[in-house]
Amino acid sequence: MRCSWPLALSLCWTLGWSGVSLPAWAQGVEQQASLAWADAYVAALERQTDVVITQEPLSATLTRLELAQWLTEFFGYIPNPNQVQEIRDLEPNTPDYWTAQAVLQAGAMRLYEGNEFRPQGDITHLEALAILVRALQLPAPTQADIERWMALYTDAADVPEVGRAFVAMAGEAGLLVNVPDPARLQPNRVLRRAEGAVLLHQALVYRGQLPPLPPPVAQLRPSPAPVAETVQPEIFQTRITPEEGSVPAGGTLTIEAQATPNGRATVDIGGVVQGLPMQEVQPGYYRAVYSLSPQDSALSPDISIQLTLNGVSTRVQRRLPQLALGNVAPPPVESVFPPPAPLPQPSPAPLTAAGNRYPRIEAIRLDPQRDLVEGDILTIAIWGESGGIAQFDLGNLALNQPMREVRPNHYEGTYVVAPTHQANNPTLRIVLTKDGLSQEHREIFPFSIDGSRGTRSTIQPVSAPVATGLPQIFSVTTNSTNLRMGEILKVTMRGDPGGRAAFRIVGVTPEVEMREVAPGLYETQQQLPFNMQPVNNGIIEVILQRGGQKTTQTSPSPITIAP
Secondary structure: OOOOOOHHHOHHHHHHHHOOOOOHHHOOOOOOOOOHHHHHHHHHHHOOOOOOHHHOOOOOEOEHHHHHHHHHHHHOOOOOHHHOOOOOOOOOOOHHHHHHHHHHHOOOOOOEOOOEOOOOOEOEHHHHHHHHHHHHOOOOOOHHHHHHHHOOOOOHHHOOHHHHHHHHHHHHOOOOOOOOOOOOOOOOOEOEHHHHHHHHHHHHHHOOOOOOOOOOOOOOOOOOOOOOOOOOOOEEEEEEEOOOEEEOOOOEEEEEEEEOOOOEEEEEEOOOEEEEEEEEEEOOEEEEEEEOOOOOOEEOOEEEEEEEEOOEEEEEEEEOOOEEEOOOOOOOOOOOOOOOOOOOOOOOOOOOOOOOOOOOEEEEEEEOOOOEEOOOEEEEEEEEOOOOEEEEEEOOOEEEEEEEEEEOOEEEEEEEOOOOOEEEOOEEEEEEEEOOEEEEEEEEOOOEEEOOOOOOOOOOOOOOOOOOOOOOEEEEEEOOOEEEOOOEEEEEEEEOOOOEEEEEEOOOOOOEEEEEEEOOEEEEEEEOOOOOOOEEEEOEEEEEEEOOEEEEEEOOOOEEEEO
16 A cells, blocks of 8 residues: 555554554564663663563563553653543553553554554554654654665565655654664564663653663664755754752763754853863764863853854853852852842840751842843842751742752742743842741842743744644643642643643633743643642643634643642
């Protein structure tokens, strides 16, 4: 059967694969005798979750149900009880049934004819690639891309026409790890659990959830397509590990970037090192690791990444206000507020047997020291008594925001300007609590906040053409459905990229902005105010707006927030 792209992902998949079983001779093509090469991939997965992959033999056949369980665990799929599909070979309302519903609703897996999920059915290499390609929502390749990838493999003739696009997309995402012969794809090979874990690991690397591992055998990749000299290389996302705390001499700092492939990338780390080369460990994934020498030291360093392609360069820069490199101490600081008002002193109180007294706030500092616009990140630092709990309010824009003690006596908290935030000289309130006693400090914020103007962060997700019609929301998840006031609520939504997203607890909170941290992935983390009203089986609603149109969807599980 021959199908044209782009119908391959829908029509041809249903007609060509769902109802046809592969011949027995095709299901056992040259299984590798040893799977020791996959151990590092399996170990990396197990470090990320409570799932223990090694509890069953890695040489056992991977079933459709187990792959579905892995996807729900690592991709965070949650089924919507209002969008269930009929499954005839799974008992309703069982854990396996809801696992299957989760991957079906996410569009990663499909039912066979007769609405069968076939939970114990096996999976071929090509089927697994197709499932992960859909799970990652990869862009469709051009016909030229398909031909470039298929030309690499000696067994390309074994790939049906409908599967060729899946191979190209999987290759571009780094999913292909062919061992022992990188020139043999073996699309009809039935996967064992270890091989399925390798594919899952590579998918998480593509999502930025795991660092890449060097393949045991060098993999094939087609020569890059010609790039016009006028093309501006792009840096889409960066990650620095660690982003806060202290890195002593002998410790390492890891800098990673997702960017235009086949470029030359370097990184500057404050005044520590300049022009450190970054290695393209995977197409479009650059990485550098720097080990600090005894002479290296920097407080709140600037990290600058430069990418050059065909003589054209792009540079992005991030400041890490909560990071200290080497043996450094916090510099002496004074309040930026002119003139600093005297701190209110508590009334004398009798000392208890334990010697309790009010904690002191010695100094404060803001960064940046200017008017703020949408997307700006304000860092509020205080120096005070160690071992306490600190939080701040900024007018009515940020309430009870937590501050972390990043170093002894040094607390920091951050505030991000949302598009709806506006205020002129709001009141900044900082509270430091220790041993049940609190010190409060209030001052007028000496700058204005206007979220209606300005540009978003320099490092943006990959841009995508704005589609017509209503934007689509694919899934809504939260970190917990039972929280207490003061705890962190994290809301994640997957939908069409390039939109404006927000969430609200219906009837309880106003809309809260969500940021697009990756193409089509919107997230926000909010500390629940201590003085908010309790919520019993509340409804979380997310909103996605794009091109003047809006879509809403509710979380599949109700949320309860107790005092």
